[in-house]
Amino acid sequence: MDHHYDIAIIGMGCAGSHVALELLRRKSNLKIVIIDDFKANSLEKTWSFWEKGKGRWDHLISHSWNKGSFIMPDNFINLDLENYVYKTIESPDFIAFAQAQLQQTSNYFLIEEKVERVTGDEIKTIHCESTHLTANLVLDSRIDPAFYSDKKATTLLQHFKGWVINTEKSVFNPKDFVMMDYRLRDAGTTCFTYVLPYSTTEALVEFTYFSKDVVSDDTYDKYLKEYISNFLKIKNYSISKTEQGIIPMTTYRFEQHHQKKLFKIGTAGGWVKPSTGYSFKMSEKKATQLVDNILANRELHHHMISKKFRFYDDIMLDVLHSDNSRGPQVFHTLYKKNSIQNIFSFLDEETSFGQDISIMLPMTSKPFLSAFFKKLF
Incomplete structure (x- = not known):
């Protein structure tokens, strides 16, 4: 053992940065290491998201909008966001901010290495290209290879x-x-x-x-x-x-790859909203809940997944997968029949069951009913 840590975070992308910053915000005295090879071409992305009014990351926002549009060949829908703001952050700016914050704190460490494998049971050993270290808990953003060969998930x-x-x-x-x-x-x-x-x-x-x-x-x-x-x-x-x-x-259950003392985060943990692909705000929410669980010594998966919204996402993916050409019609109905505020709240998984029904009812069609009963039974 060269080094031992309470928590090792593999990958300092969107999820890893959110988790590290949330642990820092809670003023945790845990000894934490973040491991990433920091290859620039893998980090440069534009992360866009919506939120109500002022947000925690506004000092990093490169651009924002209060109005938008949804366009079909025969219909133009104005999107007045009202109390919401659509925002964009450049990923290098967010990651650089996270690095700068962590480097000012004595119990956080950054290691520029590529992780080759993780072994062990009660104590995890992280094997890197030129070193190795141990941790009580590993938060791993690497997608398990089994996902790429899976034939059952949609x-x-x-x-x-x-x-x-x-x-x-x-x-x-x-x-x-x-x-x-x-x-x-x-x-x-x-x-x-x-x-x-x-x-x-x-x-x-x-x-x-x-x-x-x-x-x-x-x-x-x-x-x-x-x-x-x-x-x-x-x-x-x-x-x-x-x-x-x-x-x-995807409907793939990434949580099947959680292990004792190893927890998958980010895309590898199912933190990307399956029906939209949006990840920035979802990662912030998941990171907050995960840190809650860590500091309260709860099961790490506690409240990490909403079965209700997972069911909705599964239906949407089934419809788009079975007839990929239906997408424009599906999204047009969603935006035409609902306010953008209700859509954002629904996609943020903040609506009640009654609100869900009012949003989804106009979208009810044979493909949706077929997907509903297939997922139900």
Whole structure:
């Protein structure tokens, strides 16, 4: 044993940073180590989320919006967020903030290493490339390889490519973002364009799929070029940044990989909202609950999963998986029949059963009923 810690956190991405910062906020005197190889290309992401009014991370927000839109070929829906704000944080800024906070505290340690394996029972040994250490508890953000070979779970991939584009002339409204634009489609799939205007001359334009398979880089590029040219009506622009990613949207039960003294977090722990792919605020909530459990010496899985909302997510994924082309219709109904405030509250898993019914009832159709009874029985 070279070093021993109370808690070892593997991975300082979204989930690892949230857990570490929450432990720090509680002024815990536990000895904590965070291990990550800090490869820049794996950390640079745009994390967007909604929340009511002022938030804990507002000093790190790069952009925010109070208005948005949902667009279909024959319908334009204005989204007045009212008491909600849609916000964006650049992941390097959030992680750098977390690192800076932790480095000021004597009981937190950062190790720049790649973890190869974790062994042990009561005391866990973390084997890295050039060192090893031990911990009473390991919080592990690495996805178990069994997920990738599983054939039973219903899994879609949210995969996307985005360009931050710059124009010479003012073309964007920096107060109004586009949540989903379904006017440009890859036939037979659920796909849409997402636009975050940073200024009148700069915006992130992203083409996103909720589908079973990823597509080639050329396919993303084709649709991005077409959207910018035909829908934004921009002929001359430069690309200052490219962003790309794949997020699993799945019914897979990641919690099956929890072990004694090892707890999965982040995507590896099922912290990504299965029906939307949003993770930043969900990770903040899960991290808060997990730290509650750790400091109260409760079972770590206590209140970490809502069976009710998991059931809803399973139904939505089943519908989109069985007929991927239905996505635009499904989301259009959701946004057309409900206020954006109720949608956000529902997706944040904060609604009552009565509110759930009022939101889901307009979406009731044969595919939804079929998925409902399949999941029920």
